Amino acid sequence: MLILRKATISDAKALFDWRNDPATRAASISTGEIEYDSHVAWLTATLNNTARSLLVAEEDGIPVGTVRVDREPNGTAELSWTVAPDARGRGLAKRMVQLAAEETAHTHTVRAKVKADNIASAKVAVAAGMVLFKRDGDVLYFSR
Numbered sequence: 001m002l003i004l005r006k007a008t009i010s011d012a013k014a015l016f017d018w019r020n021d022p023a024t025r026a027a028s029i030s031t032g033e034i035e036y037d038s039h040v041a042w043l044t045a046t047l048n049n050t051a052r053s054l055l056v057a058e059e060d061g062i063p064v065g066t067v068r069v070d071r072e073p074n075g076t077a078e079l080s081w082t083v084a085p086d087a088r089g090r091g092l093a094k095r096m097v098q099l100a101a102e103e104t105a106h107t108h109t110v111r112a113k114v115k116a117d118n119i120a121s122a123k124v125a126v127a128a129g130m131v132l133f134k135r136d137g138d139v140l141y142f143s144r
Contacts (some may be wrong), residue, residue: 113140122142
């Protein structure tokens, strides 16, 4: 069973490793490698930010990915996600983003920005009920 739970500071190392994974960086809009101290500072600020939710997806109690929800005052919420490298290829991204999108859609218009060559994440956005509404350079914009 797949669930989403709120991230905690104890997730820092796993989230750091997932974010710096070469395949994750290549598929991300921001491709640079990050330093651990910067990551911990970002995570601490994220956990204290009431407009942001960082959710860890767990399958049978094992962390397998994350979904970040950034809520804007204009009523939109942008989703971004990462699947743990050793959990890829099992359809987890679709399931975890669908869960987050369903919950978020009760109060916000759900959006996502996806790198144009990231076909897997574009399919995830569509599976979560989002439709492509704009392309700007190498970035696709989805909404539901």
